[in-house]
Every structure is written in C-alpha cells, then in structure tokens.
Amino acid sequence: MRESSSTYASRIRRFHLPRLCVAVIGSDPADMIERAESLVRDNPFLEFRLDYLSQPLAALAKLKIFLELHPEATFIATCRRAVNGGKFRGSLANELAILRKAADAGFPLVDLELQSADSLKADELRDLYDRVGLILSHHNFKSTKKLEEQFAEMSQYPADFYKLVSTATNLYDNVVMMKFLEKTSAKHEMVGVCMGEPGIISRALAVRAGSVFTFGAASKGEETAPGQVTASELRDIYRIEMVDQATQVYGVVGDPISHSLSPVMMNAAFRRETVNAVYLALHAKSLKDLLGCVRDIPIRGLSVTMPYKQEILDELENSDPITKQIGACNTVVRAADGKLYGFNTDVAGIVVPLEQRMTLAGTRVLIVGAGGAARAAAFGLKAKGAEVFITNRTPEKGQTLARQSKTKYMKRAEVAKQQFDIMINATPVGMNGSKQSPLEDKELNTKYVFDLVYTPAETKLSKMARAKNLQVIPGLEMFVQQGARQFEIWTGKPAPIAEMAYVVTKALERRASEEAVEELPAPTKKSAAKPAAKPKSPAKPAKKSAKPARKK
Numbered sequence: 192m193r194e195s196s197s198t199y200a201s202r203i204r205r206f207h208l209p210r211l212c213v214a215v216i217g218s219d220p221a222d223m224i225e226r227a228e229s230l231v232r233d234n235p236f237l238e239f240r241l242d243y244l245s246q247p248l249a250a251l252a253k254l255k256i257f258l259e260l261h262p263e264a265t266f267i268a269t270c271r272r273a274v275n276g277g278k279f280r281g282s283l284a285n286e287l288a289i290l291r292k293a294a295d296a297g298f299p300l301v302d303l304e305l306q307s308a309d310s311l312k313a314d315e316l317r318d319l320y321d322r323v324g325l326i327l328s329h330h331n332f333k334s335t336k337k338l339e340e341q342f343a344e345m346s347q348y349p350a351d352f353y354k355l356v357s358t359a360t361n362l363y364d365n366v367v368m369m370k371f372l373e374k375t376s377a378k379h380e381m382v383g384v385c386m387g388e389p390g391i392i393s394r395a396l397a398v399r400a401g402s403v404f405t406f407g408a409a410s411k412g413e414e415t416a417p418g419q420v421t422a423s424e425l426r427d428i429y430r431i432e433m434v435d436q437a438t439q440v441y442g443v444v445g446d447p448i449s450h451s452l453s454p455v456m457m458n459a460a461f462r463r464e465t466v467n468a469v470y471l472a473l474h475a476k477s478l479k480d481l482l483g484c485v486r487d488i489p490i491r492g493l494s495v496t497m498p499y500k501q502e503i504l505d506e507l508e509n510s511d512p513i514t515k516q517i518g519a520c521n522t523v524v525r526a527a528d529g530k531l532y533g534f535n536t537d538v539a540g541i542v543v544p545l546e547q548r549m550t551l552a553g554t555r556v557l558i559v560g561a562g563g564a565a566r567a568a569a570f571g572l573k574a575k576g577a578e579v580f581i582t583n584r585t586p587e588k589g590q591t592l593a594r595q596s597k598t599k600y601m602k603r604a605e606v607a608k609q610q611f612d613i614m615i616n617a618t619p620v621g622m623n624g625s626k627q628s629p630l631e632d633k634e635l636n637t638k639y640v641f642d643l644v645y646t647p648a649e650t651k652l653s654k655m656a657r658a659k660n661l662q663v664i665p666g667l668e669m670f671v672q673q674g675a676r677q678f679e680i681w682t683g684k685p686a687p688i689a690e691m692a693y694v695v696t697k698a699l700e701r702r703a704s705e706e707a708v709e710e711l712p713a714p715t716k717k718s719a720a721k722p723a724a725k726p727k728s729p730a731k732p733a734k735k736s737a738k739p740a741r742k743k
C-alpha cells in the first residue's frame with residue numbers, strides 16, 4: 192500500500208507540483224469559476240473549497256468543464272465538514288459522494304479529513320484512494336501539540352499526502368512544526384503548516400523543512416484558514432517557489448509587526464542581488480519566544496523593532512561601540528558560532544541622507560524627541576561634529592540624553608528664537624493619520640526638515656516645511672538607509688538602494704490609497720443598489736495536458 196501511494200505522489204511531483212496552492216472559494220459555481228479563472232494563470236495549483244458552495248454535488252458538472260479547459264493546472268477538491276472547521280453541513284456519506292464525483296470530474300487530488308477517514312469503512316476509503324490522489328488532513332484549531340501521535344494515527348490509512356495543520360500560539364510552535372516535517376518528510380509526502388498569526392512564518396518556511404507545498408489565500412478577505420497569507424505575498428515577497436533547504440532566514444521582530452514594510456523591502460533586496468534568503472515578519476510576544484526560534488530555525492540575522500530594541504542587548508555576545516552608547520540595537524547577526532552580535536543601523540539611517548546633502552561638521556541640528564530614534568540621531572550627529580540640540584515633551588528625558596550624548600538641551604520656548612540648519616522630528620507625531628505637527632510654523636527656522644515618520648509619506652510637518660520652501664527629507668530615506676546598512680552587514684554586498692526605495696514607495700502609495708478608500712463615506716442606498724460588475728477574465732485556450740495521470 193505504501194509503495195503505491197509513494198508512486199502516485201512521486202508521479203505528481205515529477206510533474207512539478209507547484210509549491211503554492213491557492214484556495215478558491217465562491218458562493219455558487221459561476222462565482223467560484225470566475226475567481227478560479229482569474230487566479231489560474233498565475234497560480235497553476237488551486238484548491239476548490241466545495242464546502243463553500245450550497246450545492247457542491249450539482250456544481251461538479253460545471254467545474255468539470257473548467258478543469259478540462261485548464262489541463263496544465265492541478266486541482267484539489269475539498270469539502271471540509273463543519274465539525275472539522277469547514278462549511279459543509281451534510282453527512283459523511285454525502286462528503287464521500289462529492290469527493291468521488293470530484294474524482295470522476297477530473298480532480299487529480301481530493302482532501303479528506305482524518306475524522307472522516309476514521310468513520311469510513313475500510314473498503315470505502317480504499318475505493319476513494321484507488322480512484323484519486325488522496326490528501327489525508329488533520330486540523331488542530333487550538334495548539335501545535337502531539338504532532339507525532341496525530342501522524343501515527345493518520346499513517347494507518349493509505350494516502351498520497353499527509354497534511355497536518357496546527358495552530359501556533361507562539362513563534363516556537365513554528366519550530367515544532369518544522370522539526371516534525373524535517374523528520375517525517377524523509378519517508379512520507381508531507382504537507383504541514385501552522386495556522387494563526389504567530390504561525391505566519393511557517394507559511395513560507397514549511398516548504399524549506401519538507402512540506403511538499405503550502406497554501407495561500409486568493410486575496411485579502413478570502414482566507415480559508417486563520418493567518419493565511421495571500422498567494423501574491425507568498426510568491427512575490429517571499430519567493431516561495433525558490434525557498435529550499437539552503438535558503439537563509441532573516442526577519443524583523445517586534446510586537447506588533449504586521450504593518451512593517453521591512454519584509455517588502457528586504458526581500459526585494461535579496462531578490463535583486465540573487466541572495467538565496469527569505470526575510471519574515473516575526474511577531475514575538477516575548478524575547479524568550481524569539482530566542483528559541485533564532486537558534487532553532489536557525490535565523491541568520493534580525494531587524495529589531497519596538498519593544499525589543501533595548502531588551503535584546505542583554506542577549507548579545509557583543510555589540511559595536513555606538514550601539515552600546517545609544518543603548519538600543521536594531522540589527523542582530525547570528526555568527527557561524529551561533530553567537531549573536533548587535534549593531535545600530537538607525538545611525539546610518541539618519542546620517543547618510545544628511546551627508547548626501549551637506550557636510551555635517553559645524554551644522555546646527557535640533558532633535559525633537561528623546562526616544563530610541565532621537566538617541567541614534569544625537570550620538571550619530573555628535574560623532575560627525577554637528578552642534579546638536581535636543582528638545583523633548585518630557586524635559587528630564589531630553590536633559591538626560593543631552594548629558595549622555597554630550598549635546599545641549601533646549602527649552603521648547605527657546606526654539607522659535609533660534610536658527611538651525613537641520614530640524615529632525617524623532618517623535619511619532621504625524622504618524623498614521625494623525626494630522627498633528629511636532630513643531631509650529633513659527634518654529635521652523637531651518638534649512639532642512641528631516642521627518643523620521645514615514646507613514647504617511649507626506650506628513651503635516653513636511654507640508655508645512657514645503658510651504659515655507661524648506662528642504663524636506665522624508666522618513667522613507669531613513670528607513671531605506673537603515674535597511675541598506677543591515678543588508679550590507681548580513682551579506683557583505685552593496686545594497687540595491689534604488690530597488691529598495693522603489694518597492695517601499697510603491698507599498699506606501701498602495702497603503703495610502705487603501706486608507707483613502709476606507710475613509711470614503713458609506714454608499715447611499717441609491718449608489719449601493721447596483722454594484723459594478725467584476726470584469727470577467729477571458730478563458731484561456733486549452734493546452735496539451737501535462738497533468739499527472741489519474742490512478743487506474
């Protein structure tokens with residue numbers, strides 16, 4: 192039995208089963224086919240979630256036509272029952288009838304939950320297995336525990352692929368899943384992934400550990416499992432098709448982290464410089480959780496963001512002198528000996544854009560703020576010979592920074608009376624929809640304004656500065672330069688700065704337009720009455736079949 196199962200699975204793999212399977216949902220067959228049609232060109236591996244249809248059995252005649260039109264693609268039919276987290280409320284007998292008919296309609300693979308397999312008679316399961324490629328699945332919606340035990344139960348049954356899906360409650364659960372896949376994939380055709388927000392990294396890394404493929408959502412809002420990432424993100428940002436055992440892993444760690452643009456920027460840099468590496472967003476609820484992953488995955492380098500920039504220092508073997516002075520680390524390298532070393536590239540993020548425009552020695556700089564970014568600015572600019580002044584909402588914190596960095600504290604009331612070359616906003620004022628400015632118009636007595644805020648790209652402060660014909664340096668330049676320096680520390684190669692700036696600019700534009708749509712007033716009854724029709728994508732001409740033959 193095992194021999195025939197591996198033969199079929201290896202036959203499917205020989206036909207280049209893609210790494211990425213995209214789940215297709217729809218309320219009726221026409222809707223589902225329209226979605227599939229728009230996806231199949233870029234995603235030649237689709238899972239039809241028949242359980243989302245009100246009449247899955249009746250839909251299969253129409254889906255058969257779609258399958259015949261796309262012989263180049265591979266399809267899975269899934270009709271997951273509600274008890275297993277799906278939407279199908281019919282009986283087990285009905286589920287089996289649907290999967291059989293799906294096989295007859297030309298689906299080369301069907302997905303059956305372990306609980307359904309447990310309830311089927313041995314000859315019913317055998318019959319299904321003889322008709323079609325079988326993915327035997329188990330979903331755990333609570334935890335990532337006892338994977339071996341679950342697999343031992345599953346492997347009593349014949350299947351071409353064994354799919355274990357668990358729920359990650361912390362980052363380390365991804366490591367548990369990957370270790371399990373590394374062990375079992377040597378002997379079996381495995382598919383494994385962790386659901387949930389902390390499990391997102393498994394969506395890109397499981398294939399590296401031996402999962403034959405992974406799943407992606409067709410688009411945001413069409414996720415069929417918690418924490419599912421969109422197929423385009425997996426393909427275009429994480430380059431899932433090239434991730435292999437040699438792929439080095441990097442990431443940005445923070446809490447929260449989902450809005451970070453670092454994955455977009457750093458993966459683009461790796462792609463441009465053809466570095467076999469993937470860069471992930473690591474949502475760590477504690478530093479302990481992160482450190483287990485760093486050593487076990489293993490992760491080669493980290494960008495560190497709030498709230499871990501200070502706390503991580505205690506975990507490092509060593510860090511460079513300016514990182515120690517600043518007391519914050521935003522870049523970690525895991526050396527060949529496994530030890531962690533820290534750097535602060537925020538300094539380069541602030542100094543490089545300024546040095547591209549002027550010589551810093553002797554310039555008068557005002558820094559507004561006394562947090563991590565202000566500290567990087569104060570120490571970095573002082574080291575370049577600038578005359579640095581600090582002002583801050585909480586004067587004591589500003590005074591402490593001024594003392595430590597051997598710069599000067601300036602009372603806020605004094606700012607409007609003074610002239611500067613550069614003013615730096617190192618506060619979050621102006622970020623994410625806040626229409627505030629950290630400085631008043633009358634205080635902008637300067638040639639340059641460097642607003643470290645980069646979301647949105649254009650802030651109230653930058654608008655005020657432009658209106659006064661001042662030179663504005665956007666926070667995006669800091670973001671790109673600090674990332675470029677990280678890339679150089681990790682790879683030893685010059686960073687593709689133009690490419691990095693381009694992808695971040697585009698991502699910010701996309702974000703701004705999505706936010707603008709969200710801010711639009713709700714449609715009136717009249718305007719909402721007739722929604723615009725979705726454009727139909729043209730059907731592709733049939734090609735010669737490269738699809739794996741079905742079992743006899």
Ligand code: NAP
Binds near residue numbers: 562563618667669671
């Ligand atoms: P932080 O450590 O939390 O420090 C924030 C500073 O801003 C503190 O000094 C705080 O004053 C002050 N502040 C906060 N809210 C304020 C308000 N409403 N009015 C006046 N002052 C206020 O943050 P950080 O890491 O330094 O980051 C500061 C900002 O820099 C971020 O929000 C981000 O926009 C930007 N940044 C950009 C990049 C980039 O790559 N472009 C990188 C890092 C940071 P108190 O001392 O009184 O609390």
